[in-house]
Amino acid sequence: MNIDLQGKKAVITGSTVGIGLAIAKSLAQAGADVVVNGRSQEAVDKAVAAVLSAAPAARVQGVAADLATASGCQEFTARIPDCDILVNNLGVYGTVPFFDISDEEWQRYWDVNLMSGVRMSRAYMQQMLQRNWGRVIFIASESAYNIPADMVHYGMSKTAMLGLARGLAKVAAGTGVTVNSVLPGPTLSEGAAAMLLASAPEGQTLEQAGVEFVKKHRPSSIIGRAAQLQEVANMVAYVASPLSSATTGAALRVEGGIVDSI
Structure with a gap:
């Protein structure tokens, strides 16, 4: 099995560290042209260097923009007008007792974890549909099913993400565009x-x-x-590839069997 992404452009949101950076490295190693993203230029420059270190022959760009905002998404998509693979990885998490979560914090989790994916998918999916090929991948979490009592707002946002991804998969029904969620556990x-x-x-x-x-x-x-970062990135690389053409609307778990479901 050979994952070949030559000629494909991949955008990975929130990809200066962690799972997002590991995904960027894996897609670059598979031959994709990669665009990394973070809020500061310094972090983006470091991420570009890290991807090039892992895949010296890759073509890598970096765009500093806050994709939790509508203006940040507009700025990003103006600079990167199209892509073949969109990985909606941007997210925040943290433990907070439910009774201490303010309205502002609820809104922040909604904007960062969900609306960034809504806006980026809206910007890029139509072009994918016109070309009849594309991959939209949401990095969700096992917490979408297994809602943590000390991170209710986080779990809620990830559950909503699964609904968004499933709905977008139906929007792309009958085409070469697939939409899936990948659910890491503790990584x-x-x-x-x-x-x-x-x-x-x-x-x-x-x-x-x-x-x-x-x-x-x-x-x-x-x-x-x-899980190791690479174990999550491996799943994303497969879902991003032409090999996964019959997988869409799925919630693919890379969480070590935490969710007790057949």
């Missing part, structure tokens, strides 16, 4: 690493800290550990 990103190691006993490795977190907070996990 050893930079943000997760900082959180895990801050509370880990001295001498404990990141992987060991991930195992302890999963045992305590996601005990239904079948693999019994946190």
